[in-house]
Amino acid sequence: MREQVIARLRPALEERGWDGLVVSSPENFAYLAGFVVPSHPLMRRRHAAVVLPAGGDPAVMCIGVEEAMVRQRTGAAEVAVWDEFGDDPMACLAGLLERLGLSRGRLGVELGYLPAADFARLREAAPGVEWVAADRWLGRQRQVKTREELELLARLSRISDASIGMALRAVKPGDTEMEIAAALTDGIYRGGAEDFKLMIVATGPRSQLANVGATERVLEAGDVCRVEIFAVAEGYHAGVCRTAAVGIPPPEAVEIWANLVECRDVLLDAIRPGVSSRSVWNRFEDVCGPLGLPLFSFVGHGIGLSLHERPYISPRHDQVLEEGMVFGVEPLIYDTGHGFGLQLKDMVEVTARGARLLSDVNHNRELIAIG
Numbered sequence: 001m002r003e004q005v006i007a008r009l010r011p012a013l014e015e016r017g018w019d020g021l022v023v024s025s026p027e028n029f030a031y032l033a034g035f036v037v038p039s040h041p042l043m044r045r046r047h048a049a050v051v052l053p054a055g056g057d058p059a060v061m062c063i064g065v066e067e068a069m070v071r072q073r074t075g076a077a078e079v080a081v082w083d084e085f086g087d088d089p090m091a092c093l094a095g096l097l098e099r100l101g102l103s104r105g106r107l108g109v110e111l112g113y114l115p116a117a118d119f120a121r122l123r124e125a126a127p128g129v130e131w132v133a134a135d136r137w138l139g140r141q142r143q144v145k146t147r148e149e150l151e152l153l154a155r156l157s158r159i160s161d162a163s164i165g166m167a168l169r170a171v172k173p174g175d176t177e178m179e180i181a182a183a184l185t186d187g188i189y190r191g192g193a194e195d196f197k198l199m200i201v202a203t204g205p206r207s208q209l210a211n212v213g214a215t216e217r218v219l220e221a222g223d224v225c226r227v228e229i230f231a232v233a234e235g236y237h238a239g240v241c242r243t244a245a246v247g248i249p250p251p252e253a254v255e256i257w258a259n260l261v262e263c264r265d266v267l268l269d270a271i272r273p274g275v276s277s278r279s280v281w282n283r284f285e286d287v288c289g290p291l292g293l294p295l296f297s298f299v300g301h302g303i304g305l306s307l308h309e310r311p312y313i314s315p316r317h318d319q320v321l322e323e324g325m326v327f328g329v330e331p332l333i334y335d336t337g338h339g340f341g342l343q344l345k346d347m348v349e350v351t352a353r354g355a356r357l358l359s360d361v362n363h364n365r366e367l368i369a370i371g
Contacts, residue, residue, distance in 0.1 A: 001058055001077060002034040004146035012141065013054040019105030020053040021134060022093070025113040027305040028138055030235025032058060035073045037066050047082075047089040047118070053100055061093050090118055094125035108134030139310060143302055144324040149236065150349060153304065153326050156193060156238030157347035157358035159231040163187030165362040168227060168244045172371040173219050177201045181214035184229055193231035197307060198239070200228040207243075208334050208341040221247040224340035225370065235305050239328050240359045241345035244368035252338045253367065256293070260344045261365050263288040263331035267300065267313070271321060271329075271348060271355040277311045278318040284331075285315075293333050300329040303347070325350040326358070 009032075013021055023029055026041040032050040040048045048070075049061040059078040062070045067081045078099070082092035097103050103126055111119065112135040123131065145153065167183035180201050188196045201214035203225040219225070228241035245253060263284060270283040277300075284299055300313030303326055311319040313327065330345035347358040362368065 001074060002032060002146070002148065004148050005031055006052060006058060008146065009052060009141065010054060013052070013108070016108075016132075016137070017106060018054060018108050018132065018134075020051060020097075020100070020102045021108040022049055022051050022097075022110075023134075023138065024049045024110050027235065028110060028113075028142075031138070031142060031305055033060065033074065034234055036235045037062055037070060039063070039066060044115070046084065047093070049093055051093075051096060051100060051102070053102060056100065059096055059100060061089070061096055063089075088121060088125075090121040091125045093122060097126055097129065102129070104128035106130040106132060108132050108137065110135050110138070142304060143310065144322050145304065145326055146324075149304065150324065150326070152234060152236050153238050153347065154349070154358045156231040156233055156236060157240060158361050159188060159191035159193050160229050160238050160240035160347075161242075161359040161361040163191055163231070164227050164229060164240060164242045165368065168225065168242065168368045168370055171219060173221055173246055175219050177203055177206075177214035177217050177219075180225070180227060184227065188229065188231055191231070193233050195232040197230040197232055197237055198228065200226060200241070202226045202341070203246075205339055208336075208339070210334060219246050219370065221371075222250060223370075224249065224253050224342065224367075226341060226343050228343065228345060230307060237303060237305070237307050238347050238358070239303060239307065239345060240347060241330060241332075241343045242362060242364055242368055243342045243344065244370050246370045249367050250338060250340070252336065253340060253342065256333065256336055257342055257344075257367050259288070259291045259293060260331045260333070260342060262291070263293070263299075264329060264344050264346065267329045267331070268348065268355040268357065271327065271350060273321055273323045273350055273352060275321055276318050277313050277321060278315065280313050280321070281315055284313070288331070293331075294335070296332060299331060300327045300348075302326065303328045321350050323350055323352050 061080040080096040170183040223246040230237040230239040298314035302309035332343035334341040349356040
């Protein structure tokens with residue numbers, strides 16, 4: 001269990017007058033438990049949950065096939081187990097609530113995740129519970145990371161960054177995007193990540209496409225190559241994007257890349273506790289707008305248990321930044337008018353002194369050279 005998270009949530013539950021909290025999404029299960037039940041994100045019907053009483057020890061519910069792993073990871077915590085082909089998981093959850101003394105409590109629940117039919121059965125199985133939507137509140141709690149979360153995200157950021165650098169330097173003209181992908185995944189796992197999400201390998205004209213994976217396209221001299229990946233461990237994500245050129249880069253790419261680096265530096269200088277996310281966007285727009293780059297709908301977003309979390313750095317969002325938040329900042333341009341796109345994405349922690357760059361492995365003030 002994530003003791004730092006649980007220690008933070010308990011007084012917050014009491015302040016809201018909640019007797020406990022039931023989390024059932026893979027993201028919030030990992031937030032409290034510190035791990036992901038393997039089949040939980042893949043098959044929504046395989047319900048898993050963490051129950052946190054305001055004044056007691058947390059307990060877990062899981063499907064029988066995952067019981068051994070869950071017990072190994074949770075230690076002494078109570079584990080309620082349901083059979084996939086014989087039990088109703090909502091009845092199992094209601095029974096767990098009763099054993100924890102919460103059958104007549106006021107409980108937070110993820111109404112945005114739990115299917116309506118399942119929630120109806122849960123209400124029927126636990127008629128004495130007053131259910132309160134906890135989704136937005138949980139999202140707000142997750143915005144400021146604990147020290148343990150920050151250390152994990154820093155490690156994953158370096159894995160993503162190092163893997164991209166190694167992959168791009170391992171290939172040469174005549175190799176394919178698939179070979180970049182192979183080297184990239186090798187680096188992710190050798191670096192110590194458990195998994196990865198959203199691998200983008202986009203070269204040549206395909207670098208203008210937003211979220212595309214690797215193909216058999218062959219690398220050619222002058223190609224611009226966008227590569228992004230999110231290293232994953234314990235349910236947390238760290239996304240980094242780098243851009244490279246095969247051989248001598250087009251002069252337009254060199255000029256635009258220098259502008260993107262300047263935009264990234266402006267963002268790092270503007271991010272600090274106490275400023276609003278919109279003011280960071282305004283600073284970015286003031287400096288980068290005159291460079292002639294089309295402005296994307298956002299230039300940064302919170303990140304952690306989801307690839308995108310609030311707050312966003314955009315003209316449509318406004319929230320005060322706090323120490324302990326983590327952002328993915330990503331100046332980018334897909335359509336340069338020259339047949340290629342470029343993107344620079346970094347992981348950044350908000351510290352008391354300002355922005356701390358977490359993805360600090362590759363020197364990226366210039367395009368990475370392939371071949």
